Each structure stands twice: as structure tokens, then as C-alpha cells.
Amino acid sequence: MTDVRTPVTARQPVLLRWLLGALTALVAITMFAMMMLTTIDVGGRALINKPIKGSDELVSFMLAILVFASLPLVTWDEKHISVNLFDRWIPAAVRRPLVVLLSAVSAVVMIGVAWRMWIQGRLMWEGQHITGALEWPIAPIAFVMSALSAVTAAMLIVIAWRKLRGLGRPPDGDGNAGAG
Numbered sequence: 425m426t427d428v429r430t431p432v433t434a435r436q437p438v439l440l441r442w443l444l445g446a447l448t449a450l451v452a453i454t455m456f457a458m459m460m461l462t463t464i465d466v467g468g469r470a471l472i473n474k475p476i477k478g479s480d481e482l483v484s485f486m487l488a489i490l491v492f493a494s495l496p497l498v499t500w501d502e503k504h505i506s507v508n509l510f511d512r513w514i515p516a517a518v519r520r521p522l523v524v525l526l527s528a529v530s531a532v533v534m535i536g537v538a539w540r541m542w543i544q545g546r547l548m549w550e551g552q553h554i555t556g557a558l559e560w561p562i563a564p565i566a567f568v569m570s571a572l573s574a575v576t577a578a579m580l581i582v583i584a585w586r587k588l589r590g591l592g593r594p595p596d597g598d599g600n601a602g603a604g
Contacts, residue, residue, distance in 0.1 A: 428440065443575070450493045458486045488565050492572035499579045513524035520587065527584035532576035541570035 436444075465479040476482075498504060514522065545566030553562045 428487055443498065447493050447497050447575075449471055451490060451497065454486050454490045454493065456481055456488065461486075478555065478560075478576050479560055481555045481558050481560070485560075485565050488569055492576075496572060496576045499583070502583070510568045520590075524584050527580050527587060531577050531580035531584060534573050534580060538570045538573035538577060541566050583584045 444503035461476065461479055465476045469475045511519075545563045548566055549561070554560060555562060558564055
């Protein structure tokens with residue numbers, strides 16, 4: 425099995441290397457914790473009729489963290505799923521501006537997601553929203569989701585800027601472009 429992630433190189437700033445490493449570790453630990461919790465919960469239900477109290481809530485929290493922590497990693501590596509139905513009809517001269525525009529629009533959308541998640545977290549905090557079984561506050565997860573959305577937006581802004589300046593890899597024949 426080969427590593428599909430773009431290698432973190434010494435050419436990248438220390439803060440970026442640290443951030444990508446921390447997010448990768450967070451994703452790995454969260455996924456492992458979800459797997460172990462689910463295995464133990466199912467085993468407890470089936471073997472001794474003792475499920476883990478609030479396991480569904482814990483898995484929901486971990487899933488939110490997993491998705492939103494993975495998003496900056498996928499974004500920086502530009503490994504999003506893409507459909508290239510019309511790429512053969514798009515002239516090469518239009519591809520680079522189109523890729524810059526797509527990154528910029530994606531950044532604006534992620535800024536909107538971060539903003540709305542922050543508002544939702546604040547409303548949940550003020551309303552003292554808690555989970556049903558564990559009675560844990562829900563707002564911190566919304567704040568984490570907001571922060572990770574903001575990180576993704578920042579990465580998209582950097583990608584758009586680099587592509588605008590011609591520093592990213594040019595789009596290939598399939599319309600895919602890299603961060604270079």
C-alpha cells in the first residue's frame with residue numbers, strides 16, 4: 425500500500441508541518457478510538473448484555489471531529505473527489521483561472537461554514553444544550569468544527585494565492601491541479 429498524502433517536507437513552514445502532523449495524529453487517534461469503542465460496545469451488548477452508556481453520543485462527537493479534522497488534510501493535499509466531465513472542452517488558458525476561482529469560492533464557502541458553526545456553538549452554549557445520556561455540553565464540538573473549518577478556509581486561501589501566482593502545479597490533462 426502506498427502513501428497517498430503529499431509528503432511533509434522541510435521546505436514547508438514549521439507551523440504548517442506541525443499543523444498537518446497534529447491533524448494527522450488527531451484523525452488517526454479519533455478513528456482508532458471510534459473503532460475500539462464500537463468493538464467494545466458491540467461485544468458488550470452481544471456477550472454480556474452490557475452496552476457502554478452513551479456510546480452513540482461519543483461516536484457522534486468523534487465522527488464530527490474526524491470529518492472536520494480530515495477536511496484540512498484533504499484540502500491541503502488537493503485530494504478531493506472531482507468529476508471531470510467537461511475538462512476536455514475547457515481551453516488550457518482558462519483552466520488556471522478556473523482553478524483559482526474554484527479555490528477562492530471554496531474558501532468563501534468554508535468561511536461561511538466556520539461562521540455559522542460558531543454562531544450555532546454560541547447558541548448551544550447559551551441554551552446549555554447537552555447530550556441525552558451523558559449530559560455533556562454540545563457547544564464545544566460545534567466550536568471545534570468551526571475552528572477546523574476556519575483552518576480549511578485558510579488553506580484554501582493559500583492554495584488560491586499560490587495558484588494565482590503560478591506556484592501550484594498547473595492543471596494536468598484531467599483538470600487536476602496540485603499545491604506543488
